[in-house]
Amino acid sequence: MVNRTTQFRIKEEHALAAANRVVSRKLKVPLLPVIFVASGAGLIGLMLGEGRLLGEWLPLLSWLLLTLALILASMKFWSIPRQARRLYRQSSLKDEMITLEWDEDGFSVEGKSAKSKVLWPHLFAWDEHDSVILLLQNELTYNIIPRTTFDDTQLADLRECLVKSGLKRL
Known part of the structure; x- marks a missing residue:
């Protein structure tokens, strides 16, 4: 697991x-x-x-x-x-340690000053670049997740959850 x-x-x-x-x-x-x-x-x-x-x-x-x-x-x-x-x-979140959790239904992020849970179908799209994964809530609002955060199995699992959810990739 x-x-x-x-x-x-x-x-x-x-x-x-x-x-x-x-x-x-x-x-x-x-x-x-x-x-x-x-x-x-x-x-x-x-x-x-x-x-x-x-x-x-x-x-x-x-x-x-x-x-x-x-x-x-x-x-x-x-x-x-x-x-x-x-x-x-x-941004007040720039100095905070952020915890990311994900499953087949969606993801949650939590820091000292904020906590949020978003279901995959409520996102606009997702994208992956050399150094970041973007979870877009609309065309210009997004959650940034550094790729260095993940090991290879975690990154593959997150991609699999995103693909299975039917969320479009830009």
């Missing part, structure tokens, strides 16, 4: 990984390729200059593409991580 109880602390790196995963799923378009393509097209357009393909419109379009690339890059590398760190630092 697998031990279905584990304890963990959520670290800032887990919050960052979770935020990046949720935002990338929500955007549906990978930001890095868009940033590189927009930057490259903008630079090529500026190098070609006026009088070619689109006349006076080419430099304007090129600057718009470069601006788009700058906005997306600042969002990916500055805004999203900054917001995730800010929300993490505001």
Whole structure:
């Protein structure tokens, strides 16, 4: 029988990984390729200059593409991580040892300041990334569980419970 109880602390790196995963799923378009393509097209357009393909419109379009690339890059590398760190630092649970228990019906989390039990069908979806497992209550609200919390048999058992529950995986 697998031990279905584990304890963990959520670290800032887990919050960052979770935020990046949720935002990338929500955007549906990978930001890095868009940033590189927009930057490259903008630079090529500026190098070609006026009088070619689109006349006076080419430099304007090129600057718009470069601006788009700058906005997306600042969002990916500055805004999203900054917001995730800010929300993490505001959370009262960041310093608490959290106990996670799960079974075929759902999971419960408990810390000093909070206790919650959620049934699998009441979740929106679940997802797994390199360092975290996310249990999403809706598209933007989620429970973060560090993967390092589990041994191999516990991780396999949790996945099996999630799959058997019929909960969709993102």
